[in-house]
Amino acid sequence: MGPLANSWAQDTRNAKEPKIVSKEEAAKKYPPPNGKSYPSGSDLAILSGGATGGSTWGYIKSPYSGNVYDCRKGKARVGDLILDESVNKVFVRPR
Numbered sequence: 001m002g003p004l005a006n007s008w009a010q011d012t013r014n015a016k017e018p019k020i021v022s023k024e025e026a027a028k029k030y031p032p033p034n035g036k037s038y039p040s041g042s043d044l045a046i047l048s049g050g051a052t053g054g055s056t057w058g059y060i061k062s063p064y065s066g067n068v069y070d071c072r073k074g075k076a077r078v079g080d081l082i083l084d085e086s087v088n089k090v091f092v093r094p095r
Contacts (some may be wrong), residue, residue, distance in 0.1 A: 012044065012059050015070040019083040021090055030090040038059045038081060040061040040094040064089050 021030065032038050041060040058072030062084040069082055071093055077080055080093045 007055045012068065015059055015068045018060070018069040018071050018076040018080075018093075019085060020076050021083045023081065026083075026090045030083065030088060032090075038090050038092050040092045041069070041082065043094055044068065060078070060093055062087075063091050 026038070041062055043057070044059040044061060045057040059072065060069045060071050060076070060082070061067070062069070062077075062082075064084050064087045067084055067086055069076070073079075076093045078093055078095050081090045082093055083090055
């Protein structure tokens with residue numbers, strides 16, 4: 001396993017439980033910047049280019065911090081809003 005694969009493996013071991021926020025709560029407490037849409041997180045399976053053999057599917061990286069969230073098994077569905085509590089900002093779970 002190369003350094004890239006080791007990096008993704010480290011990210012998944014420290015993955016956090018996603019805190020899903022409703023659209024209403026997000027609009028009140030965590031409005032998007034300057035009337036724009038919320039940014040999407042990044043799927044580690046795509047970022048790793050398959051370096052981990054697909055084992056990172058469902059792990060989503062915040063666009064704001066280095067935090068990785070374990071969104072597997074229905075914890076957060078595509079399009080759900082996830083709160084990155086380290087920066088109090090919301091992002092969208094990508095496809």
